[in-house]
């Protein structure tokens with residue numbers, strides 16, 4: 001027997017993020033009915049579906065902001081179900097929430113420093129300089145308060161803040177919503193760049209054509225259930241599916 005034959009086969013790696021039959025309720029009202037979803041390291045995944053189908057609730061469940069009543073949310077095979085939101089952030093998931101929510105009475109710099117965290121993970125940590133290189137506008141506005149920024153600047157700051165936690169997975173919930181076209185373009189440029197750096201992304205956005213350019217895989221949610229998943233080419237080739245479930 002040679003040395004190659006003697007070596008035991010490597011155990012398969014669990015996905016970076018795995019949702020297994022996840023059910024979530026608001027009081028008596030169930031909203032997620034067994035969601036299954038996987039994201040591999042470095043993969044960009046889009047979560048699609050019409051308004052009210054459960055996309056933001058899925059994100060809240062991943063982040064521990066809404067309890068997972070049944071099923072499992074796992075990061076690299078470890079359950080997140082009983083963790084608090086700050087522990088989930090510490091475990092490696094960064095969130096850019098719907099509506100941005102930057103600290104209004106802190107400066108740009110203070111907002112960024114407030115969330116900075118040493119990463120126990122491999123790879124270089126994000127620095128203030130890295131964030132300013134990604135969004136030069138934030139450096140120009142370094143000493144301005146969060147409340148005095150434009151919507152686009154607040155969105156850049158929300159992304160910068162999430163990156164300063166050094167996540168392995170970044171979740172963007174409607175990050176381009178309500179922004180001027182030129183700012184949207186800048187946010188998409190940033191998403192493409194983050195993907196090229198190997199960051200895993202879960203993106204919710206209404207711009208399907210931009211998503212089809214950047215996402216490796218799409219999941220369509222309909223009434224709290226994943227009804228379809230596949231690659232951009234498959235989605236592109238299936239306009240009936242898009243029309244039926246996304247309404248375009």
Ligand SMILES: Nc1ncnc2c1ncn2[C@@H]1O[C@H](COP(=O)(O)OP(=O)(O)OP(=O)(O)O)[C@@H](O)[C@H]1O
Nearest residue numbers: 026029031049050051052053054055056057058221
């Ligand atoms: N805090 C809450 N309390 C009760 N019901 C809620 C709450 N948040 C959301 N819902 C309900 O849960 C369902 C799913 O909402 P969710 O926000 O997850 O959908 P979505 O797909 O993200 O849609 P949108 O694009 O409109 O945000 C909807 O019926 C919504 O009314």
